[in-house]
Amino acid sequence: QVQLQESGPGLVKPSETLSLTCSVSGGSMSTYYWSWIRQPPGKGLEWIGYVYYSGSTNYNPSLKSRVTISVDTAKNQFSLKLTSVTAADTAVYYCARVLGAALADYWGQGTLVTVSS
Amino acid sequence: EIVMTQSPATLSVSPGERATLSCRASQSISNNLAWYQQIPGQAPRLLIYGASTRATGIPARFSGSGSGTEFTLTISSLQSEDFAIYYCQQYSNWAFGQGTKVEIK
Numbered sequence: 001q002v003q004l005q006e007s008g009p010g011l012v013k014p015s016e017t018l019s020l021t022c023s024v025s026g027g028s029m030s031t032y033y034w035s036w037i038r039q040p041p042g043k044g045l046e047w048i049g050y051v052y053y054s055g056s057t058n059y060n061p062s063l064k065s066r067v068t069i070s071v072d073t074a075k076n077q078f079s080l081k082l083t084s085v086t087a088a089d090t091a092v093y094y095c096a097r098v099l100g101a102a103l104a105d106y107w108g109q110g111t112l113v114t115v116s117s
Numbered sequence: 118e119i120v121m122t123q124s125p126a127t128l129s130v131s132p133g134e135r136a137t138l139s140c141r142a143s144q145s146i147s148n149n150l151a152w153y154q155q156i157p158g159q160a161p162r163l164l165i166y167g168a169s170t171r172a173t174g175i176p177a178r179f180s181g182s183g184s185g186t187e188f189t190l191t192i193s194s195l196q197s198e199d200f201a202i203y204y205c206q207q208y209s210n211w212a213f214g215q216g217t218k219v220e221i222k
Contacts, residue, residue: 045153045161045204047211060211094160102208103151105172107160 002027004095004108012089012115018082022095022108025076029053033098034078036069038091039110046091050098051078058101085115119143121205123214129222136192138217140205145185149208152181152190155216156201164203165190195219 008020022034035050049059051069059067063082071078082089092112096104120143130136140150148168153161163172165181168188178193192199200221205214 044215045206045213047213099166100208102149103163103166103206104153104161105163107162110160 002097002106004097004106006093006095006108006111008111008113010112010114012085012113013117014086014115015084018080018085018089018113018115020080020093020095020111020113021077022079023075023077024097027097029071029073029076029078033101034069034071035096035098035104036080037094037096037104037107039094040088040091048080048082048093050101052101087115089113090115119146119207119210119212121207121212121214123203123205123217125217126215127218127220129220130195131222132197133194134222136195136199136219138190138192138203138219140183140188140190140214142186142188142207146207146209148184150181150183150188151206151208152179153204153206154199154201155204156198161204192219 003025005023012018030053033050033052036048049069051057051071066083068081092110094110095108097106122141124139150168152165155161169181180191182189202216202218204216
């Protein structure tokens with residue numbers, strides 16, 4: 001059974017960089033895409049982007065200028081960096097395994113990141 | 118940009134009754150649609166992909182239908198654990214609908 005676990009700071013100051021890591025266990029990262037999805041409190045889901053195990057990426061156009069997603073298959077991890085954060089970036093951030101670059105079949109439990117000074 | 122619109126926003130249903138949720142795409146997406154269930158405080162769970170194929174372990178009371186621009190998720194007989202928020206998602210630009218909350222009537 002594949003399991004994903006997000007980790008990183010729960011509080012980030014405005015204008016700084018949000019950094020999260022997702023650790024994958026119970027399966028290989030090979031042949032899959034790996035994604036970050038977020039959910040502001042009380043709101044719906046927003047796709048941030050995904051990375052293929054080989055390192056190629058695809059990002060939500062609305063966030064593309066601020067997002068970097070990378071993968072480290074040797075550590076069974078992938079990471080999210082979001083620069084120049086504002087209060088609008090406050091959300092629960094989920095990592096997920098993606099099938100065919102299309103849909104998420106396994107999700108982490110999510111981690112709340114609050115942007116505040 | 119493809120926009121996904123779900124209706125209704127809230128659906129009040131009694132346990133044991135049928136629930137029908139709708140999702141509309143702003144342009145044709147063939148059958149490239151998934152449905153997720155989210156219980157408050159939990160991560161979303163994949164229910165349906167390819168518009169009508171149940172994901173592994175999903176009970177048969179959940180069914181999906183539709184193609185093109187109109188899609189439906191049906192829960193044939195609501196159980197207590199089915200009261201949740203349901204999201205549709207189209208594959209190409211990962212657009213999610215805004216969600217339908219299924220609540221106890």
